[in-house]
Amino acid sequence: MRVDRFLSNLPRFNRQQVRLLLVERRVRIDGQIVNDPRAHVREFSRVEVDDEVLQAGRPARYFMLHKPPGCVSATRDPQHRTVLDLLDEPDKDDLHIAGRLDFNTTGLMLITNDGSWSRRLTQPQTKLPKIYYVETEQTITAEYAVTFAQGLYFAFEDLTTQPAELTLLGPTSARLSIVEGRYHQVKRMFGHFNNKVLRLHRERMGPLVLDAHLEPGGYRALGAEEICLI
Ligand code: URA
Secondary structure, three states: OEHHHHHHOOOOOOHHHHHHHHHOOOEEEOOEEOOOOOOEOOOOOOEEEOOEEEEOOOOOOEEEEEEOOOOEOOOOOOOOOEHHHHOOOOOHHHOEEEOOOOOOOEEEEEEEOOHHHHHHHHOHHHOOOEEEEEEEOOOOOHHHHHHHHHOOEEOOOOEEOOOOEEEEEEOOEEEEEEOOOOOOHHHHHHHOOOOOEEEEEEEEEOOEEOOOOOOOOOEEEOOHHHHOOO
């Protein structure tokens, strides 16, 4: 949000006062004086006027986790361990999951406290491909790829899924690329053919690939260059 809007949204400053504060160079974002009303205040910015802190600022955090099977994609669960239980980090209440996986689905899970970053990653509009390795009970035929590319109608949500790309790897294994993350989407797509998904593993979300060095249950912080990709 622009700094002039951020300040005038506070009950104590009107627009005229905000203009003056900026001209008088009394506003600081992350320690730097700003006088441009278009300067950006982000979720994690520290904002000060004179010596008063209006927004404390906090570090943005980003993690990549190799989700093991038998673990819930939620921040809390009364019965099962959650993906957050696998993180040995402070202030876990501040973190959320960018793109959930089912209880027994494995693979790449991204966890952050940056809401706009996770929205960019998961919103269907940004069309970032999510790549899954799939193993099924029955044979996967060539017809599947055609149907998935056309989109499938999901009556519950009253929508047609966006075109998805299927690459056959073997009689009962394939790689599937989808750009959205509807509830149980992959299982429902194969369910259209009455074919049960036996193994599901997320390999990639957009440009971020699951680190081959991470064992199931392992995690690491993302590097600055990875965070900037989203
Ligand atoms: N689609 C599913 O059906 N399950 C997942 O965990 C992810 C995508």
